[in-house]
Each structure stands twice: as C-alpha cells, then as structure tokens.
Amino acid sequence: MKKLPDILFYLIIFLSLSIFLSVFSEFHFYSVEQNQLFQISWPSISEMLMKPGGLALVITESLVQFFIVPYAGAVITAALLTMIGLLTSMVLKQIDPKTHLFILPLLPVLTLLFVHFDNNYILQGTIALGMMLLVLYGVLKIKPVIYRLVASLVATILLFFFAGAVFSLFALAIMLCEVINRTSCWYYFLGTGFIALLLGIGSVYFSFIGEYRFAFLPDAYYHVRLVPDKVIYYSWLSFLLSLLIVFILRHKNELKGKMLVIASAIQILLICFLFWKGVEKYGDSKSYQMKTMDYYARTEQWDKILEMCRKPMTNYLYMCYANMALAHKGQLAEDAFKYDQRGPQGLAVTWNKSANVSTLLSDVYFAMGNVAIAQEMAFESNLGSLCDGNPRMMKRLVQTNLIYGTYPVAEKYIAVLENTLYYRDWAKEQRKFLYNDAEVESDPLLGNMRKGLLKNSILSQIDGFDADLRLMAEQNPANKAAFQYLGVFYLLMKDMDKFKNMIETYYGTDLLPVLPTSYQEAVITLSERESDYWKRFGVSESIVKRFDEYKRQVLANRNNPNALPGLLGRSYGDTYWFYYMFK
Known part of the structure; x- marks a missing residue:
C-alpha cells in the first residue's frame, strides 16, 4: 500500500504529459516518424545491435514507427518520460526511503521533455537513460559489497554495448553513491570509472565510435552531423544533482504536518515554473507550423495548408507550401496573389542542404513535374535523415526511378520499404511497374511524369528555372502545374x-x-x-x-x-x- 501514492502520482504525470503532447505537439511526432525508418528484418536489426547502444536503438526505432498513428507518439513519449521519473524515484529511495523531494525525480523528466522537441534528438537517449536507471536500481539493491562491485563492473560493460554513452553516467552515479556513502572498500568502485574510460577511449581508438563526445556524452543520441544545444546535458546533470541532494539530506528530520504541505506546495510551484519557462525557451513553436504543413503535404490535405497561409507570411518556406498546394489544386495562376507573395523564393527556396528543406524542394519540384531535381532532393533528404532514411522520400525515390525506367534501383528501394510495417503494402503495389514500361506509361501519375522528362535540369532559383518549366510544359501540355509555375515565376520576378x-x-x-x-x-x-x-x-x-x-x-x-x-x-x-x- 505504501507504493500506491507513488503509482497515483506518476499516473497523473503520465496523463498530464499525454494530454499536453497530444494537444501541443501532435505534428511534431509525425515529423519524428518521417526522420527514421525501421526495417523489420534480421540483417537490419543485427547491424544495429553490433553498434554500441544497439539494443536501445532497436527499441527506439521499433517504437518510433508507430508515431505515424495519431497521438501514438504523444502517448509513447509520455510513457517513456514517466518511466524515467518513476525509475529515478526508485533509485533515490534506495538512498533515502523517507525523502519527500518529489521534485528531484521530475527534473530529468522535464529536461528530457525539452530535448524531445528537437527533431535532431534520437529517442534512443531516453530509452538508454531508462535502461541505465533500471540497472542502477538493481545494483544498489545488492547488499554485499563485493557482489555490488562485480555487478557494477559488469553493468558498465553491458550498458556500453546495449545502451551506449549512458554507461559513463552509470559509472559516475555508482562511484558517487559509494564514495559519499563511505562504503567499506569504496575506493574499489573507482575501478568502474576506470573500466568506463577504457571502453570509451578504446572505442574511439579502434574506430567503433567517431569522437569522444559520442563515446561519453549525450551527443551520442543526437544527429551525428550536428552539435546539440546544451539542454541535452541537463537530464544527466539533474540526475547526478538529485543523487547528491538526497545524500546530503537523508539524515535530516522527516517533514510532517504543515511543513510537509508547505514543502509540497513549493515543489509544485517550482515544477510549474520550470515547465513553463522550459517549454517557452526550448519548445518547437518556431518549427511547428512547418511540421504541420509537411504533414498536410504528405497526406495531400491542400486546403488545410491554404487555410494556414491566409495570414501575412514572411517565411519563404510557408509560401512554398502555399504555392505548392495551389498548384496541386490547379489554382496557382488563378489565386497566387490571394496569398502573401514576396518574390520567386516563394516558389522554390534556395537549397541549404538540410533534410527538411530537401524534403520540401523534392515535393515542390515533383509537383512541377521536374523529376530530376525531385529525385536529387529526395536522395539528399534521405541521406540527411536521423536514422536510416525518410520513408516518404524513399517512396519518392521509388517513383522517380520507375519514371526513369531504372528498375533495379527502384526495386532496391521497394525491397527496403517492404520490410517496414506501415509502408509495405504501398511498396508491394509498386512491384507491378517493375520492368514494365507499358504499365508505367498507363499510370496517371508515373506515365504523365515520364512524358515530361528533361535530359538536363539545373537546381537554381533563376538560371535555368524558367527554361526547365517551359520545356516541361511544351513536352507535355497535360502538365498544367509546370506552365502555371512558369507564369507566376515571371510575375513574381516582375519580368x-x-x-x-x-x-x-x-x-x-x-x-x-x-x-x-x-x-x-x-x-x-x-x-x-x-x-x-x-x-x-x-x-x-x-x-x-x-x-x-x-x-x-x-x-x-x-x-x-x-x-x-x-x-x-x-x-x-x-x-x-x-x-x-x-x-
């Protein structure tokens, strides 16, 4: 019965997080799902398992594939964050069972929540932290010192292989607990840190891991080509700080009556304040509108994009979505100036090599009928994705290769998508086009695109842009979008x-x-x-x-x-x- 208040407390946390994330971050999770691709095949899974942190990555990608389902991403993320809070609480109560500082287990939860708003963060970091906390709780429950020491050393090694960089946090935490607790032979536990150093340095030396920050720090759970914001370190630091505070306060008198109520009220106020300021600073309000438009573009809900774009706009990315939506509806030339236009960049922004802009440009050029650039941008987006590819861009690569008649390449991408849960049916349907020109040419989309294929195409905003459009329109008069883009391009250029x-x-x-x-x-x-x-x-x-x-x-x-x-x-x-x- 003593555990019932804890269960109720964390149930409330789970429900609160689920509601908040479902309401304010629904489209963020659709974006996360598009940034990773999980193949349900042993070769793919075994390849991940061979990497440090491979088990955590397999669990991560198997969960993220469900983010395509409405609200599933919010519920799964809320459950993982709640698990972090509960496990942290269990670890802290191993040190002081009477602690009333319920704010401490929530600090890693809050700081992780802020990191989750970043599209370049890999959920693997949260899974790995949960694995570490579970192992740490199990190790701390072992009473005989020698057994606990052996368990600590083994756990450090296993966490390195199964969870990745979080093994270093485990080593620090176990050393902190033993040193502050003045366990007999506590200095033997420094060997845990020594083992951790050997593993991290050795993994870089033998090129299992590229950099030391990926070996020892949360950077391992972030896009490999980018440097994360410092907020990614807060969950680890807050956990170590929580351990230290509980150790310091564990022999203090237990709070009762009015003092307990006051302390609880202060903690609730602090949690609310930290939540408010954190979401304000680290929330994805700046990118959320683009994530929403990206989802509507992927699901071809053009009217919803146009509804979002009726207000004045200063962001060329939004203008691109609005004009693309008009083109798909056949209304670009008719209604372009009913929306905020600010030059030709609103038709196709300059490519900045980012995955998001590459995805948008692939969509835009595909809408125009420019298969060459649509394929190039799909390839760049797929290459720049967080984990193993972008499902929608892989579908685009299937389509463009079918249009070009490069069937072996199309077949390669089809085979990959057939290993997924939510894209396999679509992939199987595409097999009818393989090595069958007649089938491709009779298809309304692929056949029409093939008629307007260009031999040479230039990725440019001005030089070659209108020439491509004009040639595509002349080769295939049925491609109305190309001609409408051409006319509106001249008008936006004031040429x-x-x-x-x-x-x-x-x-x-x-x-x-x-x-x-x-x-x-x-x-x-x-x-x-x-x-x-x-x-x-x-x-x-x-x-x-x-x-x-x-x-x-x-x-x-x-x-x-x-x-x-x-x-x-x-x-x-x-x-x-x-x-x-x-x-």
Missing part, C-alpha cells in the same frame, strides 16, 4: 517582357486557352493605356472596373505614400497590381 512573350506565344493553345485572373491583371499592368491589348487576351469587364477603382485610390492618396500600401492593401492586397507596386 514583364518574358511574361508578355509567354502569353503572346501560348494564349489560345492547350497550355493557355484563357487567362487566369492574375494574368489578366498583369496584362493591364503591361499595357495600362491600351485597352485593345486587353481585349485581345479576353480581360474581363469586372477586372477592368476593379483596376479603374484601384487607380482612382492610388491617385487620390498619392500625396501620402507612407500610408498608401496600408490603405490599398485592405481592398486590393489580393491583386497583382498591389504586388507589382508595393512588394
């Missing part, structure tokens, strides 16, 4: 000469049977005083009338240039005229 050449060349053809709204507005901008030119391209009377009203407003307020954008923006912010004059 009216090229825009004029485009409409005069293609107006009345299958590519441009009628001018969409933004093009009609641009025609008036091209030749403001030549109404006959407008009529040539079928500019509607309603647009002509609206332009007259717009022009009157400009002339009426021309003596107040600073206020003019604000005045016109309310009524005409969705027109090309406004973009041309003020952006």
Whole structure:
C-alpha cells in the first residue's frame, strides 16, 4: 500500500504529459516518424545491435514507427518520460526511503521533455537513460559489497554495448553513491570509472565510435552531423544533482504536518515554473507550423495548408507550401496573389542542404513535374535523415526511378520499404511497374511524369528555372502545374517582357486557352493605356472596373505614400497590381 501514492502520482504525470503532447505537439511526432525508418528484418536489426547502444536503438526505432498513428507518439513519449521519473524515484529511495523531494525525480523528466522537441534528438537517449536507471536500481539493491562491485563492473560493460554513452553516467552515479556513502572498500568502485574510460577511449581508438563526445556524452543520441544545444546535458546533470541532494539530506528530520504541505506546495510551484519557462525557451513553436504543413503535404490535405497561409507570411518556406498546394489544386495562376507573395523564393527556396528543406524542394519540384531535381532532393533528404532514411522520400525515390525506367534501383528501394510495417503494402503495389514500361506509361501519375522528362535540369532559383518549366510544359501540355509555375515565376520576378512573350506565344493553345485572373491583371499592368491589348487576351469587364477603382485610390492618396500600401492593401492586397507596386 505504501507504493500506491507513488503509482497515483506518476499516473497523473503520465496523463498530464499525454494530454499536453497530444494537444501541443501532435505534428511534431509525425515529423519524428518521417526522420527514421525501421526495417523489420534480421540483417537490419543485427547491424544495429553490433553498434554500441544497439539494443536501445532497436527499441527506439521499433517504437518510433508507430508515431505515424495519431497521438501514438504523444502517448509513447509520455510513457517513456514517466518511466524515467518513476525509475529515478526508485533509485533515490534506495538512498533515502523517507525523502519527500518529489521534485528531484521530475527534473530529468522535464529536461528530457525539452530535448524531445528537437527533431535532431534520437529517442534512443531516453530509452538508454531508462535502461541505465533500471540497472542502477538493481545494483544498489545488492547488499554485499563485493557482489555490488562485480555487478557494477559488469553493468558498465553491458550498458556500453546495449545502451551506449549512458554507461559513463552509470559509472559516475555508482562511484558517487559509494564514495559519499563511505562504503567499506569504496575506493574499489573507482575501478568502474576506470573500466568506463577504457571502453570509451578504446572505442574511439579502434574506430567503433567517431569522437569522444559520442563515446561519453549525450551527443551520442543526437544527429551525428550536428552539435546539440546544451539542454541535452541537463537530464544527466539533474540526475547526478538529485543523487547528491538526497545524500546530503537523508539524515535530516522527516517533514510532517504543515511543513510537509508547505514543502509540497513549493515543489509544485517550482515544477510549474520550470515547465513553463522550459517549454517557452526550448519548445518547437518556431518549427511547428512547418511540421504541420509537411504533414498536410504528405497526406495531400491542400486546403488545410491554404487555410494556414491566409495570414501575412514572411517565411519563404510557408509560401512554398502555399504555392505548392495551389498548384496541386490547379489554382496557382488563378489565386497566387490571394496569398502573401514576396518574390520567386516563394516558389522554390534556395537549397541549404538540410533534410527538411530537401524534403520540401523534392515535393515542390515533383509537383512541377521536374523529376530530376525531385529525385536529387529526395536522395539528399534521405541521406540527411536521423536514422536510416525518410520513408516518404524513399517512396519518392521509388517513383522517380520507375519514371526513369531504372528498375533495379527502384526495386532496391521497394525491397527496403517492404520490410517496414506501415509502408509495405504501398511498396508491394509498386512491384507491378517493375520492368514494365507499358504499365508505367498507363499510370496517371508515373506515365504523365515520364512524358515530361528533361535530359538536363539545373537546381537554381533563376538560371535555368524558367527554361526547365517551359520545356516541361511544351513536352507535355497535360502538365498544367509546370506552365502555371512558369507564369507566376515571371510575375513574381516582375519580368514583364518574358511574361508578355509567354502569353503572346501560348494564349489560345492547350497550355493557355484563357487567362487566369492574375494574368489578366498583369496584362493591364503591361499595357495600362491600351485597352485593345486587353481585349485581345479576353480581360474581363469586372477586372477592368476593379483596376479603374484601384487607380482612382492610388491617385487620390498619392500625396501620402507612407500610408498608401496600408490603405490599398485592405481592398486590393489580393491583386497583382498591389504586388507589382508595393512588394
């Protein structure tokens, strides 16, 4: 019965974390799932097990694959964090069973929560810490000193192989416990630290691990190409600090009555304060909108992306998502200027070699029909993923290789996806296209893409960008998206000469049977005083009338240039005229 309050306490913690993460971080977990790929095959699993920390990594990836299920990521993460708190509490109570400092076990939980908001953090770090705490609890329960010493040495070695860098934390913790406790022959336990040093140094020397920080520090549980923020160290430091505090206070008088209530209230306030400040500082509010848009793009929920983008935007990544959504709906040329546009970067941002931007650009270029760059970006994204690949980008690599007819390469990626839980059915369906040109060419997506294949394509924002689009549209008039991107590109560049050449060349053809709204507005901008030119391209009377009203407003307020954008923006912010004059 004594354990019942603890169970209830941590049940409340679990439920609170589950609700919080489900409400405020739902799309973060979908993003985490896309950053890792787990193959349910012995060759893949055995390869991971051969690495230091391999067991923790296998457990991690087997759990992360379920993050694709709504709210599963939040519940699993909440359960793991609660487990860390409970195990920490069990370890601390081995030192002082009467401690009332329930804030101490929650410090590693809070600090780990903050790290979990970072897409480059590997859940393996949390699993490994839980494994370490469980082993430490078991070792501390051993009463005979000699047995505890042997268990400590063996546990250090096993943790190195099964959990990775957290073995160094275990060595520090066990030495701290024995030294402060002044156990008989406590100095023998320094051998645990010596074994830990040998393992870490040897693993780097023999190239099992690349750097010492990956051998001894939580850096091992972060993207190998990046340096983590210092918050990643807080969970380890807070755990060691908790051990030290419990040792210092263990012989103090037990709190009772009013003092116990006051102490509990102070701890609750501190927990709430730390939670609030930590989420404010380390939360993913800056990246959460992109994670949300990425999920909607992956699930083809274009209207939800557009709904998110109706407000003013300064982030080119968001503009790319909005324009891509319009392109998929066939409304880019018609409605582009109903959304905040700020130049051609809003069509395709400059590639910065990051996995997230590579994923976005692969989606954008695939929407245009530019298979070459879509494939290149998918490959870069897959290469830059956190663990073993990006499932969606691997699907893109299957599609692009099928389009090109490089069937052996496509088959390789299909085989990988067939080893997964949630992508195997899709992968199996793709096998019908292998070595079957007729099947590929009859497919609405793959066949249409194959018709517009370019021999050479340039990853550039200006040089070659419009040439690619124009050539794709001419090769395959059914590819409306490429032609719409072309026209909007000229308008965003304010390159009216090229825009004029485009409409005069293609107006009345299958590519441009009628001018969409933004093009009609641009025609008036091209030749403001030549109404006959407008009529040539079928500019509607309603647009002509609206332009007259717009022009009157400009002339009426021309003596107040600073206020003019604000005045016109309310009524005409969705027109090309406004973009041309003020952006």
